[in-house]
Amino acid sequence: MAYSTIDVGVAAGVATIALNRPEKLNSFNEQMHAELRDALAAAHQDTQVRCVLLTGRGRGFCAGQDLGDRATKPGGPAPDLGATLERNYNPLIRVLRSSPKPIVCAVNGVAAGAGASIALACDLVLAARSAKFVQAFCKIGLLPDSGGTWILPRLVGTARAAGLAMLGDALSGEQAAEWGLIWKCVDDDRLAEEAEALARHLATQPTVGLVAIRRALLASATNTLDAQLDLERDLQRELGRTDDYAEGVAAFLAKRTPAFKGR
Ligand code: LHQ
Numbered sequence: 001m002a003y004s005t006i007d008v009g010v011a012a013g014v015a016t017i018a019l020n021r022p023e024k025l026n027s028f029n030e031q032m033h034a035e036l037r038d039a040l041a042a043a044h045q046d047t048q049v050r051c052v053l054l055t056g057r058g059r060g061f062c063a064g065q066d067l068g069d070r071a072t073k074p075g076g077p078a079p080d081l082g083a084t085l086e087r088n089y090n091p092l093i094r095v096l097r098s099s100p101k102p103i104v105c106a107v108n109g110v111a112a113g114a115g116a117s118i119a120l121a122c123d124l125v126l127a128a129r130s131a132k133f134v135q136a137f138c139k140i141g142l143l144p145d146s147g148g149t150w151i152l153p154r155l156v157g158t159a160r161a162a163g164l165a166m167l168g169d170a171l172s173g174e175q176a177a178e179w180g181l182i183w184k185c186v187d188d189d190r191l192a193e194e195a196e197a198l199a200r201h202l203a204t205q206p207t208v209g210l211v212a213i214r215r216a217l218l219a220s221a222t223n224t225l226d227a228q229l230d231l232e233r234d235l236q237r238e239l240g241r242t243d244d245y246a247e248g249v250a251a252f253l254a255k256r257t258p259a260f261k262g263r
Contacts, residue, residue, distance in 0.1 A: 005032035013203030015043035022058025027066040033088040050203040055106040064113020096121040106195035117146035125182035127173035206244035207262035
């Protein structure tokens with residue numbers, strides 16, 4: 001598939017996917033959803049790829065839904081926003097959260113509406129100091145979607161989630177890191193380099209183990225301690241059978257750097 005709304009490149013085990021509708025702050029239309037779906041599926045299937053890096057071109061990361069596409073026409077029927085979520089956003093969030101590879105997000109500018117939810121659905125989120133996280137939904141009569149109402153209270157607590165979601169004020173990259181919304185905030189001119197270095201590092205690490213970590217952390221949101229102990233036992237059993245576990249222990253004992261293969 002030839003892409004016109006995203007850019008994709010693969011190097012050093014990292015598939016970098018950049019949202020590329022800068023004149024609309026990389027807001028999503030149907031085509032961008034289809035292209036991103038395709039690019040993620042390709043990255044997941046490519047055995048050379050062991051980490052995905054998601055970012056945006058231009059001054060924004062993503063302004064959520066392209067509102068020009070989903071406006072209510074005067075006198076016309078209301079658009080079915082539930083159908084849009086069902087067809088595009090919900091599958092995207094599910095794909096990100098069940099990816100067989102770790103996903104790094106480099107938030108290079110504003111992340112608004114579903115754009116913020118998509119960033120927060122990635123495993124490690126880096127943001128430029130000038131980036132902003134805006135729960136813009138309330139300003140157009142909507143609620144945070146694409147997992148927003150699930151992830152926000154888990155990351156920052158209900159009080160801050162309610163403030164962000166009901167006021168729609170911009171949260172700076174720095175404050176997002178202070179509040180625990182994201183992993184790290186870095187200077188603007190360092191973002192691309194740091195995000196790439198992080199993604200390249202993850203691409204050399206035990207991929208199956210990293211994905212199991214995500215799975216267990218996500219499951220902890222609803223599991224009891226007993227259920228979580230069982231899950232850890234089951235996942236650890238599987239990880240103990242991977243080549244990367246054997247290599248990690250062998251390398252440790254031999255005092256050498258491990259060469260993980262991601263299997
Ligand atoms: C845009 C957009 C945009 C189109 C900037 N669309 N053009 C799911 C299910 C189905 C439907 C509903 O939605 C959802 C999930 C959602 O994501 S709902 C939330 C949708 N997003 C928003 O409400 C954010 C709207 N944008 C803004 O509030 C501002 O643009 C932000 C705060 C993101 C950035 O502000 P500024 O830095 O001041 O930039 P700007 O407003 O001047 O935008 C630059 C251009 O981008 C501008 O176009 P223009 O031709 O005037 O230069 C905007 O119209 C365009 N743009 N967001 N979502």
